[in-house]
Each structure stands twice: as structure tokens, then as C-alpha cells.
Amino acid sequence: MSETFRAPIGTQDVLPPDSHRWQILVSTFADVAARYGYGLVHGPMFEDIGVFLRLGAGTDVVRKEMYDFHDKGDRHVALRPEATASVARAYVQHRPVTPWKVWCVTPVFRYERPQAGRLRQHHQVDVEVLGEADPDVDVEVIALGADYLAALGLRRWRLVINTMGTPADRAAYARTLTEWLRDRAADLPAEDREKVESHPLRVLDSKRPETQEVVADAPRIADVLDQGSRDHFARVQEGLRALGIPFEIDVRLVRGLDYYTHTLFEFQSEALETAQSTVIGGGRYDGLVEQLGGPPTPGIGFGSGIERMLLACDAEGVLPPPESVLDVFVVDVTGGAAARDLAQELRAAGLRTDRAFGGRSMKAQMKVAGRSGARVAVIVGEQELAEGTATVRDLRLGEQQTVPRDELVARVRRMVEAE
RNA sequence: GUGACCGUAGCUCAGUUGGCUAGAGCGUCAGGUUGUGGCCCUGAAGGUCGGGAGUUCGAUUCUCCUCGGUCACCCCA
Numbered sequence: 155m156s157e158t159f160r161a162p163i164g165t166q167d168v169l170p171p172d173s174h175r176w177q178i179l180v181s182t183f184a185d186v187a188a189r190y191g192y193g194l195v196h197g198p199m200f201e202d203i204g205v206f207l208r209l210g211a212g213t214d215v216v217r218k219e220m221y222d223f224h225d226k227g228d229r230h231v232a233l234r235p236e237a238t239a240s241v242a243r244a245y246v247q248h249r250p251v252t253p254w255k256v257w258c259v260t261p262v263f264r265y266e267r268p269q270a271g272r273l274r275q276h277h278q279v280d281v282e283v284l285g286e287a288d289p290d291v292d293v294e295v296i297a298l299g300a301d302y303l304a305a306l307g308l309r310r311w312r313l314v315i316n317t318m319g320t321p322a323d324r325a326a327y328a329r330t331l332t333e334w335l336r337d338r339a340a341d342l343p344a345e346d347r348e349k350v351e352s353h354p355l356r357v358l359d360s361k362r363p364e365t366q367e368v369v370a371d372a373p374r375i376a377d378v379l380d381q382g383s384r385d386h387f388a389r390v391q392e393g394l395r396a397l398g399i400p401f402e403i404d405v406r407l408v409r410g411l412d413y414y415t416h417t418l419f420e421f422q423s424e425a426l427e428t429a430q431s432t433v434i435g436g437g438r439y440d441g442l443v444e445q446l447g448g449p450p451t452p453g454i455g456f457g458s459g460i461e462r463m464l465l466a467c468d469a470e471g472v473l474p475p476p477e478s479v480l481d482v483f484v485v486d487v488t489g490g491a492a493a494r495d496l497a498q499e500l501r502a503a504g505l506r507t508d509r510a511f512g513g514r515s516m517k518a519q520m521k522v523a524g525r526s527g528a529r530v531a532v533i534v535g536e537q538e539l540a541e542g543t544a545t546v547r548d549l550r551l552g553e554q555q556t557v558p559r560d561e562l563v564a565r566v567r568r569m570v571e572a573e
Numbered sequence: 574g575u576g577a578c579c580g581u582a583g584c585u586c587a588g589u590u591g592g593c594u595a596g597a598g599c600g601u602c603a604g605g606u607u608g609u610g611g612c613c614c615u616g617a618a619g620g621u622c623g624g625g626a627g628u629u630c631g632a633u634u635c636u637c638c639u640c641g642g643u644c645a646c647c648c649c650a
Binding site: 236 | 603611648
């Protein structure tokens with residue numbers, strides 16, 4: 155009977171004033187995306203599960219982390235485990251003119267064990283460009299990410315890039331690597347040994363030191379890339395250098411989604427002490443649209459976790475302290491009708507206004523007014539009510555004056571605007 | 574999915590070698606003024622000591638299970 159509930163494991167409520175910080179991130183991202191000419195897209199938070207299965211059977215996100223279920227019409231659907239597949243599906247469905255440059259904000263669901271910087275429902279801002287294979291697009295997308303970090307005021311991060319080449323390059327490399335690893339499997343920890351046949355690339359970026367020792371002189375992807383892939387990657391590096399965006403190449407950077415081709419990149423916060431430090435991650439996915447039933451269409455994009463970016467912002471102390479969300483607070487000890495009417499009048503004039511309810515004492519109402527952060531209190535007592543006036547108090551200076559009602563809005567506005 | 578640590582009021586935490594009505598600070602609410610906040614003083618509300626089972630004369634304190642939290646692995650934003 156008195157059972158209580160909490161937010162589900164790995165989810166969180168975002169309440170004021172913290173929700174304000176969210177808005178800062180999203181609006182900052184929106185500004186940057188607009189500066190690059192990207193349009194906003196909204197889409198369903200769930201899709202036919204087939205959309206996500208195209209991410210690849212070797213992907214944990216698909217294999218074991220999906221929130222999937224059968225709806226009342228027995229359709230097998232899944233909550234978004236990432237944004238790219240949904241956007242690609244929308245592209246196939248609507249066939250917009252290319253290059254299609256879009257961004258979105260979306261919740262993302264993954265059935266994982268939560269830890270610092272990782273949730274079962276988190277939120278991402280995301281950009282995607284479909285229909286353009288030019289390596290300059292890779293550069294633009296990465297530059298957009300760097301500008302986002304800069305706009306937030308973050309300085310302690312590094313950009314790591316790598317290339318997977320074409321799907322053929324990738325497959326060839328995986329074969330080469332498997333063969334090479336087979337001979338050394340005995341030296342690998344059991345967890346990584348299991349991946350030799352199934353996901354050889356994942357052995358490369360294992361965190362285990364024993365594995366890193368073995369893999370140190372493994373064959374490199376660069377050794378199998380075709381000329382086109384080499385040229386593409388070279389052009390990306392050239393672009394980043396030209397734009398003054400510092401980066402490092404990490405030949406062991408793999409990333410978990412199977413659909414990546416050519417350029418892969420991650421922005422990692424160096425201010426975060428946690429194990430999860432990637433704040434932006436993405437790459438090119440030239441085969442994905444085709445796998446979703448569309449025409450051969452190149453694509454590239456990245457996702458950036460809002461919660462994790464907030465952790466990075468905290469670690470660098472870059473977000474401004476929350477400012478007051480109110481201009482005026484109306485105190486009325488004559489029954490509340492005056493507060494009701496004056497508050498609406500002030501709001502109609504564009505002033506951010508709140509009031510006390512419940513007919514509390516003036517002292518109690520003043521306390522709420524003080525706590526509200528409003529610059530001005532408008533006070534109506536029996537005296538003001540009788541003479542058609544209101545008392546206007548500057549809560550910061552502690553000075554007040556009684557003015558006729560028809561001068562109220564103008565007076566309050568002047569005080570709010572005054573420094 | 575695996576492992577470690579943790580679980581006392583809304584929040585941050587005391588506490589008892591197992592034993593009378595479980596405490597503090599902050600917060601909330603009400604007073605200290607006849608119409609006034611931020612400081613100060615007083616008081617009040619608020620906890621089945623996460624839940625269940627066991628050991629015991631007796632458990633918030635010991636054991637087990639479970640749920641939840643945190644962090645790490647895995648994986649990823």
C-alpha cells in the first residue's frame with residue numbers, strides 16, 4: 155500500500171537548477187550546429203529492431219544491450235541504442251537532397267551496468283552528414299566537435315583519430331589480425347583470447363596491460379589499406395592541420411560499432427578522473443545506408459553524451475553558476491486576489507514573475523521572496539489595497555517605495571534593468 | 574553479465590563490545606514585531622536505522638538472502 159518508487163536503475167531525474175545546465179549544453183550545441191549549416195531533425199525514440207540490428211551482430215550495443223520488446227501489435231521494436239541508425243533510416247525513407255547535414259538531441263538506451271559517466275538512459279547531441287564522401291566533410295564534422303568543446307570553454311581534451319579504410323580493407327585486416335593473434339593466443343588473458351576469432355579488432359584496444367604488450371607489434375591497418383583509403387586519411391589529416399586542430403593518430407582506436415569505415419575519432423576529456431572519458435565519439439559509415447535498404451550513400455557523424463560532457467564541464471569548472479530565474483516576486487497579505495492580478499500584469503509586460511500562495515504571513519512570504527532570487531518584491535497590504543498602490547522593494551538594496559498601481563510595471567522594469 | 578565497497582530523518586553524517594522513548598548540522602514549517610526577507614534566538618514536524626529471513630531473552634548493531642547506491646571490468650557517450 156505504501157510502496158514507493160525510484161527512478162529505474164541507471165536513469166536519473168534532472169531537476170532545477172541542474173536542468174538549466176542541460177539547456178546550456180544543448181543550446182550551445184544548437185548554435186554551433188547552426189553555424190555549420192546543420193538542420194534539426196526529430197524522430198521516433200523507438201524503431202523496428204531491424205534498424206538497429208544493422209549495426210552489426212558483433213556489436214555489444216546490439217548483442218546484449220538493447221531495450222527491445224514486442225508492442226501490443228506484436229511488432230518487435232527497440233528503444234534507440236544510438237542515434238545514427240535512426241537518422242540513416244529517416245534518410246532512406248525521405249531521400250532528402252544531399253549532402254544532408256542534420257543534428258539532433260535524443261535519449262539513448264543501453265542495458266548496461268551503470269557507473270561513473272555511464273547510464274542506462276543517457277542523452278546525446280548528435281550530428282550526421284549523409285550523401286557526401288569528400289574527406290573535407292570528415293574534417294568539418296571533427297571541427298564542429300572541436301568548436302563545441304571550445305564554445306563550452308573546455309580546454310583539457312585530446313582528439314584521437316584512426317582509419318578503418320573501406321569495408322574490404324577492414325575485412326582483410328581482420329583476417330590478417332586473427333591469424334597473427336592465433337599464434338599468440340596463449341599469451342592473452344582469457345577475456346581477450348575469446349575475441350581473437352569473433353572481434354579481433356577489439357583485442358587491439360583492450361585495456362589489459364598483458365594484451366597491450368602482446369599487441370604492441372601487431373600488423374597495422376595502414377599496411378593493408380588501398381590507395382584510395384590512404385589518400386582519404388591523408389586529406390583528413392591535412393585538413394585538421396590546416397585548421398589548427400591538434401590530433402593524435404592511435405592505430406589501436408577501434409570503437410564498438412561495426413559499421414565504421416575510414417575515419418574514426420574520439421574527443422577524450424583529460425580532466426575526467428573516471429574510466430569513461432570519451433565525450434565525443436564518431437566516424438564514417440559508408441556502408442550503413444545501403445544495409446538499411448537505401449542506395450549506396452556515404453555518411454559520417456558523431457554522438458556526444460550530455461551527462462558525460464557535464465561531468466567534464468564540472469571537472470574544468472567552466473559552466474557559469476545558475477543565475478536567478480526571476481525578476482519579481484509578489485507578496486500579498488490581503489487574500490491573494492491582488493497577487494493574482496498583479497502577477498499576470500507583470501508577466502504580460504515580459505517580467506519573470508512569481509508569487510506566494512496560501513495566504514501566509516508577510517514574514518513568511520518575504521522569506522520566500524528573498525530566497526527566490528528575484529531582484530524586486532512587490533508588496534500589497536491593507537493600506538496599498540485601500541489606496542490603489544503597491545510597495546516596490548529592491549531586495550538587494552533593501553530600499554522600498556510605494557507607487558500608484560498604474561506606474562507599477564514601469565517602476566519594476568526600471569529597477570530590474572538597473573545595475 | 575562479473576567483481577569490490579556501501580545503505581541511519583529531504584540532504585550530509587554521528588551512534589550502540591547487541592539492551593531504556595535513535596541523535597547532530599543543514600533544509601522545511603511556526604514563533605521571537607503592530608505589515609517586511611537575507612543575521613540571531615526558540616520551538617515543531619520528519620526515521621518501521623533499505624526490505625525479508627535467521628541467531629538471541631533482546632538486533633539499527635551479528636549471519637544469510639534480496640533490493641538499491643557507488644566504483645571498476647566489459648562496452649561506450
